[in-house]
Amino acid sequence: MTERTPAAESGGGPRLELAGVSKVYDDGTAALAEVTLGVGGGELVSVVGPSGCGKSTLLRIAAGLEAPTSGTVRHAPERIGYVFQDPALLPWRTVRANVELLMELRGTPRAERRERAGRALELVGLAEFARHRPGALSGGMRMRVSLARTLADDPDALLLDEPFGALDEITRAGLGDELAALLAARPRPAVLVTHSVAEAAFLSSTVLVMSARPGRVVARVEIPFPFPRERSLRATPEFAEVVADLTGRLYRGMAEVA
Amino acid sequence: MPLRRGGDTARHPAAARSRVRAWLPPLVVLGLAVAAWYGVSDRLLSPERRFLLPPPDAVVRVGFLDGANRAELLAALGRTAEVAGLGLVLATAVGVGLAVLMSQARWVERSLYPYAVVLQTVPVLALVPLLGFWFGFGMASRVLVCVLVAVFPVIANTLFGLRSADGTLEEVFRLARAGRLRLLLKLRLPAAVPAMLTGLRISAGLSVVGAVVGDYFYQQGQPGLGILINVYRARLESERMFAAVLLASLLGLAVFWFFGLLAHWAARRHGTDGRRR
Ligand SMILES: Nc1ncnc2c1ncn2[C@@H]1O[C@H](COP(=O)(O)OP(=O)(O)O)[C@@H](O)[C@H]1O
Numbered sequence: 446m447t448e449r450t451p452a453a454e455s456g457g458g459p460r461l462e463l464a465g466v467s468k469v470y471d472d473g474t475a476a477l478a479e480v481t482l483g484v485g486g487g488e489l490v491s492v493v494g495p496s497g498c499g500k501s502t503l504l505r506i507a508a509g510l511e512a513p514t515s516g517t518v519r520h521a522p523e524r525i526g527y528v529f530q531d532p533a534l535l536p537w538r539t540v541r542a543n544v545e546l547l548m549e550l551r552g553t554p555r556a557e558r559r560e561r562a563g564r565a566l567e568l569v570g571l572a573e574f575a576r577h578r579p580g581a582l583s584g585g586m587r588m589r590v591s592l593a594r595t596l597a598d599d600p601d602a603l604l605l606d607e608p609f610g611a612l613d614e615i616t617r618a619g620l621g622d623e624l625a626a627l628l629a630a631r632p633r634p635a636v637l638v639t640h641s642v643a644e645a646a647f648l649s650s651t652v653l654v655m656s657a658r659p660g661r662v663v664a665r666v667e668i669p670f671p672f673p674r675e676r677s678l679r680a681t682p683e684f685a686e687v688v689a690d691l692t693g694r695l696y697r698g699m700a701e702v703a
Numbered sequence: 704m705p706l707r708r709g710g711d712t713a714r715h716p717a718a719a720r721s722r723v724r725a726w727l728p729p730l731v732v733l734g735l736a737v738a739a740w741y742g743v744s745d746r747l748l749s750p751e752r753r754f755l756l757p758p759p760d761a762v763v764r765v766g767f768l769d770g771a772n773r774a775e776l777l778a779a780l781g782r783t784a785e786v787a788g789l790g791l792v793l794a795t796a797v798g799v800g801l802a803v804l805m806s807q808a809r810w811v812e813r814s815l816y817p818y819a820v821v822l823q824t825v826p827v828l829a830l831v832p833l834l835g836f837w838f839g840f841g842m843a844s845r846v847l848v849c850v851l852v853a854v855f856p857v858i859a860n861t862l863f864g865l866r867s868a869d870g871t872l873e874e875v876f877r878l879a880r881a882g883r884l885r886l887l888l889k890l891r892l893p894a895a896v897p898a899m900l901t902g903l904r905i906s907a908g909l910s911v912v913g914a915v916v917g918d919y920f921y922q923q924g925q926p927g928l929g930i931l932i933n934v935y936r937a938r939l940e941s942e943r944m945f946a947a948v949l950l951a952s953l954l955g956l957a958v959f960w961f962f963g964l965l966a967h968w969a970a971r972r973h974g975t976d977g978r979r980r
């Protein structure tokens with residue numbers, strides 16, 4: 446929420462904090478300008494913005510996959526769970542073996558791996574596809590496998606790059622609930638990039654609205670509804686108002702630069 | 704009236720039809736080739752010049768139905784296959800090893816790859832006598848010839864395959880703090896399998912060529928197909944020479960077919976479903 450708060454004041458736990466981060470790629474593309482972001486444990490911050498505005502770049506910098514051109518990553522947990530925009534599965538491995546991959550790389554014992562992978566697959570509703578290969582699944586199912594792989598690894602922070610993009614509305618809502626439950630069960634910072642303003646509003650404590658490239662934060666909107674949120678919240682006029690406000694800011698942000 | 708078909712084909716008429724479509728054209732071409740062969744041999748060539756192209760039945764009769772001749776040919780086939788097989792195994796080990804080394808750092812690739820290319824462009828035939836000089840005219844030189852002609856496709860294809868792993872997947876490994884060895888064993892090498900098999904398929908054919916050529920040049924030791932071809936040529940025993948040539952070709956074909964099947968099977972296991980061939 447409050448991006449300047451040091452880790453100690455935010456009630457402990459892992460924190461994710463970027464300060465004044467900008468990124469200009471080697472080819473001269475200015476992708477991100479002066480983005481400051483602070484996410485405490487158990488908080489979910491959503492990022493919405495036009496495509497190409499640097500949302501993925503922001504997550505990549507937070508994960509340490511990309512170095513910022515200026516600004517710093519002040520705090521980032523050691524074990525970061527990253528759900529990429531594409532599922533990035535190993536086509537020769539079964540779904541279960543894919544879900545076990547990260548644990549395997551970190552040296553988790555086999556029996557524990559099995560068990561955690563099984564639970565993660567239950568969670569994303571793919572238990573009966575454990576023995577299939579990714580090639581036999583639909584795009585949305587592959588994305589859920591990717592999500593299960595990250596959840597099974599039980600990371601200290603979650604970075605999710607449009608993970609629900611290819612999913613139908615019902616699956617989407619279900620996974621959103623699971624995500625909220627996971628964060629409540631073990632508080633850790635989470636950043637969700639999404640195209641859906643309503644999803645951002647429903648799931649997050651704070652929504653960042655970004656401008657067109659180079660992406661700046663044009664609005665930082667705190668969502669006033671307490672957790673846990675009921676699905677019925679989505680049907681209330683108050684919720685509709687928040688969504689309308691966010692949508693308005695999104696369009697104004699797009700117009701500003703373009 | 705519908706044709707009566709066997710149980711299997713009756714259940715899968717479409718599959719049977721596509722099999723016929725796959726096999727029929729090459730069989731027709733084979734038939735035409737044999738007919739042309741007979742035509743040239745029986746009509747065009749006078750009896751005293753018929754040794755230039757003996758008719759197919761004479762080749763089969765003299766080469767394969769005569770017990771002693773057949774035994775000699777099959778023994779030679781065995782030796783040639785052994786040399787080619789050994790050469791291929793070594794070429795694979797050396798080629799995959801070098802490709803893995805090159806994939807580890809650009810400077811290694813920059814230092815070694817040009818020489819792999821040189822290997823491909825130097826006429827190995829010119830090296831064959833030299834190798835015999837250095838390593839004797841036995842098994843070792845023959846296998847070495849095979850390795851030299853067969854190693855490049857393994858290197859090039861394996862290297863390509865090792866680099867083919869998706870960039871995002873590499874980042875998944877990086878985020879989990881996977882080291883080089885893990886990355887190689889769990890991502891790069893498995894990703895390289897289809898390309899590797901493509902290379903192996905080419906190399907296997909080349910290795911057979913190498914085995915025949917080496918044998919043909921060295922002319923010493925237990926005869927393989929290369930020596931037999933040369934000996935029969937010198938003695939104008941053209942039926943037996945044709946039989947030997949036929950066997951060498953069939954060996955190459957069998958090897959090519961076998962690795963084709965293997966590549967297909969691996970691609971399916973690999974989850975890429977045989978699209979990459
Ligand atoms: N590695 C890169 N090199 C050069 N330009 C890049 C690279 N990655 C992304 N970009 C560019 O940076 C901008 C922001 O990209 P990205 O962060 O993927 O946007 P978003 O995720 O919001 O759609 C885009 O214009 C994109 O083309």
Ligand SMILES: [Mg+2]
Nearest residue numbers: 500501530606
């Ligand atoms: Mg993106």
